[in-house]
Amino acid sequence: MNTAIKDTRADKVFKVFIFLFLTAALMVVLYPLIYIVSASISNPAAVNSGKMWLWPVDVTFEGYKMIFQNDDIWRGYLNTIFYTALGTLINLGVTIPAAYALARKDFYGRSFFTGMFVLTMFFSGGLIPTYLVVKSLGLIDTIWAMVLPNAAAVWNIIIARVFFQATIPKGLEEAAIIDGASNFKMFMKIILPLSAPIIAVMALFYGVGHWNGYFNALIYLSDKEMYPLQLVLREILVLQEMSSQNTNITGSMAEAMHSKQQLAAIIKYGVMIVSTLPIIIAYPFLQRYFVKGVMIGSLKG
Amino acid sequence: MASDTATSPTKNEEPIHDSKQMKQTNAGLKQQKPPKKRKNRKILQNWQLYIFVLPAFLYFFIFHYIPMYGVQIAFKDFIPTLGIFGSEWVGFEHFTRFFDSYYFWDLITNTLGISVYELVVGFPLPIILALALNEAKDGLYKRTVQTVTYAPHFISVVVMAGMIIAFLSPATGMVNHFLQFLGFEPIAFMSDPAWFKTVYVLSGVWQSTGWGTIIYLAALAGVDPQHHEAAIVDGASRFQRIWHINIPAIVPTIVILLIMNVGNIMAMGFEKILLLQNPLNLESSNVIATFVYQAGLLDAQYSFAAAVGLFNAVINAILLIAVNQIAKKTSETSLW
Numbered sequence: 321m322n323t324a325i326k327d328t329r330a331d332k333v334f335k336v337f338i339f340l341f342l343t344a345a346l347m348v349v350l351y352p353l354i355y356i357v358s359a360s361i362s363n364p365a366a367v368n369s370g371k372m373w374l375w376p377v378d379v380t381f382e383g384y385k386m387i388f389q390n391d392d393i394w395r396g397y398l399n400t401i402f403y404t405a406l407g408t409l410i411n412l413g414v415t416i417p418a419a420y421a422l423a424r425k426d427f428y429g430r431s432f433f434t435g436m437f438v439l440t441m442f443f444s445g446g447l448i449p450t451y452l453v454v455k456s457l458g459l460i461d462t463i464w465a466m467v468l469p470n471a472a473a474v475w476n477i478i479i480a481r482v483f484f485q486a487t488i489p490k491g492l493e494e495a496a497i498i499d500g501a502s503n504f505k506m507f508m509k510i511i512l513p514l515s516a517p518i519i520a521v522m523a524l525f526y527g528v529g530h531w532n533g534y535f536n537a538l539i540y541l542s543d544k545e546m547y548p549l550q551l552v553l554r555e556i557l558v559l560q561e562m563s564s565q566n567t568n569i570t571g572s573m574a575e576a577m578h579s580k581q582q583l584a585a586i587i588k589y590g591v592m593i594v595s596t597l598p599i600i601i602a603y604p605f606l607q608r609y610f611v612k613g614v615m616i617g618s619l620k621g
Numbered sequence: 622m623a624s625d626t627a628t629s630p631t632k633n634e635e636p637i638h639d640s641k642q643m644k645q646t647n648a649g650l651k652q653q654k655p656p657k658k659r660k661n662r663k664i665l666q667n668w669q670l671y672i673f674v675l676p677a678f679l680y681f682f683i684f685h686y687i688p689m690y691g692v693q694i695a696f697k698d699f700i701p702t703l704g705i706f707g708s709e710w711v712g713f714e715h716f717t718r719f720f721d722s723y724y725f726w727d728l729i730t731n732t733l734g735i736s737v738y739e740l741v742v743g744f745p746l747p748i749i750l751a752l753a754l755n756e757a758k759d760g761l762y763k764r765t766v767q768t769v770t771y772a773p774h775f776i777s778v779v780v781m782a783g784m785i786i787a788f789l790s791p792a793t794g795m796v797n798h799f800l801q802f803l804g805f806e807p808i809a810f811m812s813d814p815a816w817f818k819t820v821y822v823l824s825g826v827w828q829s830t831g832w833g834t835i836i837y838l839a840a841l842a843g844v845d846p847q848h849h850e851a852a853i854v855d856g857a858s859r860f861q862r863i864w865h866i867n868i869p870a871i872v873p874t875i876v877i878l879l880i881m882n883v884g885n886i887m888a889m890g891f892e893k894i895l896l897l898q899n900p901l902n903l904e905s906s907n908v909i910a911t912f913v914y915q916a917g918l919l920d921a922q923y924s925f926a927a928a929v930g931l932f933n934a935v936i937n938a939i940l941l942i943a944v945n946q947i948a949k950k951t952s953e954t955s956l957w
Contacts (some may be wrong), residue, residue: 331859338756345750349773349831352784355795370798370812384688418677421670433674437681442884442941444932445688447910447918452694452705453687471680503669533779535892550779557783558896569802590778590789597776607768612834 359591360384364582367589383586387594394579395545396552399594403548404530407467411526413518414472419480420511434481441474447539454540465540466548470533476525479616483518484511486616521613524606526578528599549595556591627793695928708924715928724907732908732933735894736886744882746826747833748875752863754834755841770831785824786811813903819896821906825890840874841867876954884941885896885932909933 353372359367363378371377387393410567418437422430444450450469456513459465488511496506512519593600690705697708719725736807748771756765776784788795789810797807810816848866857865891910898906909929917926949955 328858334859335756338672338753341750342757342762342766345753347771349639349770349827352788352827353769353796354782368793370795370801373795373798414676414680416951417673417818417837424667424670427667427670430672433678436686437677440685442938443689443934444685445692446927446934447913448923448927448930449691449694450684451918452691452923453684457683468680469684471684472622472677477677485714497666503667503673507673517858528775532775532779534777534779535895539914550777552778552784553777557779558786585787585793588783592783596776596780603772604768605777607771611771611835614832615839 329410336506356589356592360586362586364586368585382583383590384586384594385592392547392552392555393549393591396547396549399546400531400549403463404527405465406463407470407530408527410467411473411476412522415477415522416512416515416519417479417507418472418509419477420484420515422477423481423484423488437474437477438500446586451539460540461543461546463546466536467530469536469540470529473526473529476522479613480518480522481536482616483515488514490492492521517609517612521609521616523554524609525613531599551596553591557588626747651874674762692931693929694924695931697924699924699927701923711924712817715925716932718925719929719932721786724912727904728909728912731905732910734905735818735821735908738818739825739893740886742822742880743826743829744879746830748871749836751837751841754838755867756859756863759881767831767834770834771790772831774832776828778890779896780894781824781828782893785820785897789820809897811897814902814905817897817905822895825893836878837871837874841873846856846868872952876948876952877956880941880944880948880956883944884937886940887937888914 351374358372358374358376360383361379361381362372362376363380366372366377366381418433421427422434424430445453454460454465454469492510493506496510501509522569532550534548534554537546537548537551538554541551656710694705694708696712697705697706698711698714699705703709754763754767757766774780787793788918789797791797791807791809796810801807808816810820844867847861852862852866862872887909891908891914894906894908895911895914898911910933913926913930916929917921920926945957
């Protein structure tokens with residue numbers, strides 16, 4: 321949008337406004353994030369009294385030490401890794417082949433299947449009937465309740481279908497069929513190697529969904545041993561319960577109670593970071609894939 | 622790989638021959654051929670594609686269509702041992718019980734209040750931010766703003782609720798420290814019903830405004846630069862160019878997103894509301910969706926909860942269709 325013609329004065333003022341607006345947006349989003357990081361490694365007393373407001377005060381790693389000693393968090397972490405890996409694999413196994421078939425113009429019934437899938441975006445049985453189905457299938461309190469009721473998302477199938485329609489050259493399939501390759505063989509040997517970008521985008525979308533989801537676990541799991549990280553977090557952050565079994569209280573009871581209360585505050589900030597860590601680490605590298613996924617979706621949407 | 626390509630011609634020689642022959646013999650007949658036969662051949666030839674969609678078909682059938690069939694329990698007195706089919710019909714009994722209940726209007730006002738508030742505040746902001754980002758020169762600063770403002774989208778709803786509760790705590794929260802610094806009294810945001818909707822909406826704005834710009838930025842990237850060049854020559858200011866070129870360019874996107882948002886108005890971020898809800902703010906935080914969860918899954922009144930859920934879904938569908946019709950008439954953009 322930069323041109324040879326010089327900006328007028330009004331335009332210059334306008335540009336300054338834009339700059340200020342963007343800076344305000346940046347600050348508003350960034351500040352709470354910095355605050356969490358600083359609070360998680362500051363002296364709890366300083367955090368609770370408001371002395372710590374941007375940078376860490378009296379750096380301490382007590383909070384993280386407590387987090388790493390907490391069995392619930394560890395177990396939740398491992399459970400979540402497992403659910404995310406298994407769930408995402410199932411998601412890809414369901415989404416990619418279906419999206420490919422629906423992208424094929426010579427697939428008789430593609431509009432029927434597309435319609436059937438898309439309809440569920442607008443109409444659903446609702447929470448209770450869905451719960452009853454999961455229950456009657458005997459999935460309650462099994463790992464399958466964590467991965468099957470969300471085995472696919474319509475929106476993601478649409479995005480993947482648009483990708484296949486746009487990127488696989490038409491002649492390729494015809495050539496493969498004339499060469500006598502079956503659809504199955506062609507998919508494995510030709511289509512899949514070409515679809516690395518869409519597989520990556522889909523794995524990210526579904527993976528983040530599994531990592532961050534809590535509601536399925538809340539309604540389908542009652543066994544604490546199976547709780548994913550987000551449900552453990554819910555107890556610590558929202559229900560304000562931190563199991564004391566691992567905290568090894570020493571010294572006089574009153575003193576311990578007080579310091580425990582103080583520590584609870586920074587533990588909360590610490591678990592926010594620990595639980596989001598994989599996404600924080602991956603985010604800068606993968607941001608453009610996420611954005612790409614949204615853009616593909618917007619073509620059709 | 623190499624051996625594969627080397628052997629494949631010999632291996633596939635016959636099929637090629639075959640299909641060529643078929644083509645030759647069929648060439649003349651092709652046009653008169655009844656469509657049904659062609660259809661059958663298409664199905665036979667691509668039978669493996671049905672296996673490709675089978676998992677997705679089963680998934681949507683089991684987890685979406687069977688529950689739709691199960692919605693009938695809203696009109697029955699569902700008893701688990703009798704099953705959906707065996708339970709007795711009761712007509713609209715559950716619906717009338719819901720309409721006559723003392724909490725009916727509370728639920729309606731809270732549900733609509735939160736959604737409309739969210740729509741009015743949350744919908745325009747991504748558009749404004751996207752227009753501003755589009756004016757900024759490509760470079761490190763723009764990329765930084767984008768990277769940072771997109772980031773909260775990836776924060777889980779549980780962590781988000783935890784942040785809200787921690788930041789708004791009357792004694793130890795960052796927001797109240799700031800209020801005290803300015804000389805105000807601390808506010809107990811989470812236990813004051815008057816604050817609930819604002820807390821919900823503004824935290825949502827913080828989390829999703831940046832991410833919401835992506836779709837508009839994509840639309841803005843499609844604006845032909847020649848329009849801008851011509852407008853500059855004609856002496857249009859930056860603001861005029863945004864108003865007359867950029868905004869009209871994204872109107873279709875805005876309309877589509879608006880329709881989808883209104884279509885979801887009764888089904889807003891219920892997972893977050895459930896986490897932020899507590900007995901003290903229930904008066905303004907109890908929405909239909911959380912009520913369905915409470916009545917159906919915690920109190921096991923399956924039929925009653927399903928009826929309330931169905932009522933919600935029907936209102937939603939009516940709204941979606943109505944808004945789509947209005948959009949079709951006024952802007953020629955619609956979902957269908």
